[in-house]
Amino acid sequence: MILRLKTSTRLLFSALLLTAVTGYGQQAAPLYHNGMVVCAYPDASQVGVDILKKGGNAVDAAVAVQFALAVTLPEAGNIGGGGFMVFRPAKGLPNTLDFREKAPAAANKNMFLDANGNVVPNMSIATHQASGVPGSVDGMVEAHNKYGKLKWAELVQPAINLARSGFKITPHLASDLNRNAESFKQLNPGKTYFLKDTPWEAGQLLIQEDLAKTLEQIRDKGRAGFYEGKVAAQLTAEMKSGNGMITESDLKNYHSVWRKPIIGRYKDYKIITMPPPSSGGIALLQLLHSVEKYPLHRWGYNQDSTVQVVVEAERRVYADRSKYLGDPDFFKVPVDSLLKPEYITSRMQNFSWDKATPSSDIKPGTFAGYESDQTTHYSIVDKEGNSVSITTTLNGGFGSKIVVKGAGFLLNNEMDDFSAKVGVPNMFGLTGGTANSIQPGKRMLSSMTPTIIEKDGKLVMVVGTPGGSTIITSVFQTILNVIEFNQDMQQAVASKRFHHQWLPDEVYIETAGTFTEAVKDKLQQKGYKVIVHGPSGRVDAILVTKGSMLQGGADPRADDTAAGW
Known part of the structure; x- marks a missing residue:
């Protein structure tokens, strides 16, 4: 006798089996035929799928998701950080894009050491000096120029809409914002980003008008909308306010790199x-x-x-x-x-x-x-079988927790990924040597x-x-x-x-x-x-x-x- 279970029964059985194996109650894995986006926030996943439905390819969707995550996942999604992309076309050779941050020109191998040669606690984590030159915007521009199909503005606009109109936050994001509220206050005097008079609650709208304006600059001017002009001036002014090292020259000189996989x-x-x-x-x-x-x-x-x-x-x-x-x-x-x-x-x-x-x-x-x-990853496959795997980061949760005044985006604390001193572990307990020492213009190990x-x-x-x-x-x-x-x-x-x-x-x-x-x-x-x-x-x-x-x-x-x- 063949036992035939109803669809609902099969799904319940799958969910129970998954819970037994993993310890997490989950539905069976979703199946799709034409394209898929898996990322860290539901609104950003939907943005990516919408781009695929419009006829965009996996790279188009990746660009849109990157900017949408900069709005909906402030812990790790970013325009002030960097990352890596692995791209496999349905036809042709795979490629990788390195849009990792770089040390500013003024950086040096002893910059986080005191007069006795000891690492200064938190200096590479929660100060303006902790930030490397951001690579995410340049990386998205490069990826789009090489492989994209849809117009650039179409890919940035959904993120602008999410930032300006707001989106409903999840319990997880509400908890993260509340837990970091005191740090936001201490590290951002005179700013109110991510702060409110009462604790955040799930379902409330997070509106980010300054970030929307920054994204509009990127939508209209591409790379120059971030690395030159108004946004670059805001970023360098923020650096000067806290003795940070990133200059306008650092921004202009930043370029992501295509590398052999x-x-x-x-x-x-x-x-x-x-x-x-x-x-x-x-x-x-x-x-x-x-x-x-x-x-x-x-x-x-x-x-x-x-x-x-x-x-x-x-x-x-x-x-x-x-x-x-x-x-x-x-x-x-x-x-x-x-x-x-x-x-x-x-x-x-x-x-x-x-x-x-x-x-x-x-x-x-x-x-x-x-x-x-608090890095984040997203995986995308389009209808033709092109696939993109991107991991992008600010390093720590909310990066350095310092927000660029007027521009509304968070700075990374990627300088902590260098070896501040040979044999001394970083925030993740990883120990490094001279191969990953700090040098001007160098990309930190990831x-x-x-x-x-x-x-x-x-x-x-x-x-x-x-x-x-x-x-x-x-x-x-x-x-x-x-x-x-x-x-x-x-x-x-x-x-x-x-x-x-x-x-x-x-x-x-x-x-x-x-x-x-x-x-x-x-x-x-x-x-x-x-x-x-x-x-x-x-x-x-x-x-x-x-x-x-x-x-x-x-x-x-x-x-x-x-x-x-």
């Missing part, structure tokens, strides 16, 4: 990802190769053997990151050496099943010749890992996440969830994650229930220190099913939304 393989899958100054692409490929020979599928999701192999791979990869990764325009990054299969295999040779390898015993590898929590996956020449997945130092491991585990553990896209992004970054020598888990008690006991008996650390990343991804449908995965840890048509 990092491409590797995991089993039958082709991985297209971001090159330096992102550390994410190299680290992701190192991680995938490190675990490729192990039977993860047989062991299962978050089982002790799976966790042990993944943690030991992460430990070694983050050690390499600390020494060898930086801006390739300033430091020769040994990409080929780091990605040689023999080298990666050699790094795992001292791994023992009997006990944890102490991080104190792991140093960056040797060979011949020798990022906030963990952002926008990635696109194909198999047999066909698009399979578009994936990425925010999460500071957890970005790389969140993308890595999401990919494994699909390929090795047969999870659908929504399950894969919702499943509980764990993280190890070499130093500190701890395994971070999201909740006490991330591992079963049996798994946790086995790991602790082998010397692994397991720490509950809270949510890890906010993955937004798209999977192309065997039936060529687009299946969305929007992270349930916040307001992330999958929309399509």
Whole structure:
């Protein structure tokens, strides 16, 4: 007898199964045929879908989403930050765009040290000096010039409408605004941005008139609407008010860079990802190769053997990151050496099943010749099969929390992503070396890992996440969830994650229930220190099913939304 369930029953069963696997109550993954946008805020997702419906391609939608997120996701969406784009056309070669921020011309390697050579607390986080030269607007202009179809003004206008008319805030955004209200007051004397007399409540309108005016300048003048003229003058005046370093010359001289993607393989899958100054692409490929020979599928999701192999791979990869990764325009990054299969295999040779390898015993590898929590990611696929994976950031939540007077946008605190001092961790606990030291005009190292996956020449997945130092491991585990553990896209992004970054020598888990008690006991008996650390990343991804449908995965840890048509 064949049991046939009603559609509603099947959906309920799927939701219950997903809750059991992930710990998050979620509906089954949405499916669309013509196009999909998955990003961190529902209004911005809808903006992207509207652009696709108008005949725009994935890059057009990406530009519109970037500006819409600058309005609706002030924690991380931005015009005052930067990011990375991975683009895979339906036909032709993939490409990547680096619109990461740069150190101002007046920056120097000792700028965050006191007279005794010690790092000054919070100077690289919550001051005007914490800001790098923004790249997001230039990046969107470059992407549109190269690949866009619709007119530029059409892509910026939806964000202007959201800023001027306002949008209803979610409980999550209301909580973030309330929690940071005191910082906004202290860091923005004489300004009232994001502040009101009573606490914010879900459903209230957030109206940003000054931001709307800034976006109008960008709509009408393109790149010059931000890097020259009125907005540039407002930004540099803000810098001068707090002894910041960004000048009009810095703004005029900023340009994003097209770079050759990092491409590797995991089993039958082709991985297209971001090159330096992102550390994410190299680290992701190192991680995938490190675990490729192990039977993860047989062991299962978050089982002790799976966790042990993944943690030991992460430990070694983050050690390499600390020494060898930086801006390739300033430091020769040994990409080929780091990605040689023999080298990666050699790094795992001292791994023992009997006990944890102490991080104190792991140093960056040797060979011949020798990022906030509040980043945001969005994934887009259009009707023709063009795909875009973009991760963009202000670094910390709301960046430096300093708003440009009159212009209404937040400044980044990306200078903290440099190594202020060799061996001293940044806000995410990441330790760096001379490869990522501060130099004028240099791009700071990032963990952002926008990635696109194909198999047999066909698009399979578009994936990425925010999460500071957890970005790389969140993308890595999401990919494994699909390929090795047969999870659908929504399950894969919702499943509980764990993280190890070499130093500190701890395994971070999201909740006490991330591992079963049996798994946790086995790991602790082998010397692994397991720490509950809270949510890890906010993955937004798209999977192309065997039936060529687009299946969305929007992270349930916040307001992330999958929309399509």
